[in-house]
Amino acid sequence: MQIEISAKKRTLQGKGASRRLRGSGTVPGVIYGGESPAQAIQLDHNSLYHQLKQEAFHASILSMEVEGQKERVLLRDIQMHPFKLQVLHIDFQRVDPNKKIHMKVPLHFMNEEIAPGVKLSSGIVSRVLTELDVSCLPKDLPEFISVDLADLAAGNTIHLSDLQLPEGVEVPSLVKGDDLPVATIVIPRAVAAEEAAAGVAAADIPTTVQKKEGVAKEGEKKDAGKKK
Template sequence: MKIEISADKRTLQGKGASRRLRGSGKVPAIIYGGDQASQSIEMDHNDLFHKLRLEAFHASILTLSVAGKKEPVLLRDVQMHPFKKQVLHVDFQRIDKNKKIHMKVPLHFINAEISPGVKTSGGIVSHILTEVDISCLPSDLPEFISVDLAELTAGHTLHLSDLVLPKDVETVALVKGDDLPVATIVIPRSVLSEEASSEEASAEKE
């Protein structure tokens, strides 16, 4: 998904200026990184607020247009108001297409309903991780990584090493030798007690 956002250059600095900016429906932000100086910018609050609700906005290369100049960036930080639906500040990082980036991308779990652990054993999938830190070139950045649960049985766990990653994408933890668990199937107590009762009944008949 290609997402483009617009911003204007921000000249006034300080808490007072930021407060007035927010009062006028704008959000103070900053772009940093690369071989350029950091640039203070301001953005439309409503447009930014709705884009932040998109999963892809947090794990994609964004095209940021400032005064007509476009450049690729990553969303790096979002500060929200403690109890209002208000964005207080956002940080964007410039990217170099020739340098690898580290990015957290969401995991999408598929085929849980046909996995033996769920279909046969009556288990429930427990998502231990919902996102994973990856490393790749900007052009190889996936919006998400699919986790296929079709073969997962009760009592077994999927790990990072079991994931099928896109070409030239690697998980940071696995590179460091840490094969983290991703998902497992848990058998609810109610199912276990039913099985125990059935076994007892069978034993009594025998």
């Protein structure tokens, strides 16, 4: 999916100029990287705010048009107001199609409801990671990486080495030898306590039956003695 974004060159800079831009519904920003010098830009706040709600906007190569000239960029940094729903500043990095990039990509968890640990053991999926730092060429950058939980049993864990990565995508952590956990299924204490109680109750049943059988046999012996 190609996401397009429009911006204008920004000539006035400084805190005062940026404050006035924000007051007029505009977000100050910058494009840097590549062989071109850094360029100060400004973007429409409402349009940008709605685009930031898209997950793909944060992990995709964006097509930015700056006064008729298009550039391929990555979102690198966002500064938000401490309590207002307002974007204060935004940074983009130019993309070289022949150089690898490092990017955080969201993880999409699939088949949670049919995982044996959930369906059979009443467990809960614990997501250790929600995004993954990957390295690849811009053309190979995935919007997300799927994590299939269809075969995950209670107490088991999916690690980075278990993921099906798209072609051309590497995980720096794995290259370094860090096979980090991604997701696991845990049994809630309440469920574990109920199962333990049920196990104790089940273990008591044969004992009770044996006692009753023993009492019955003793009664039979007494009756037999009286008859004699």
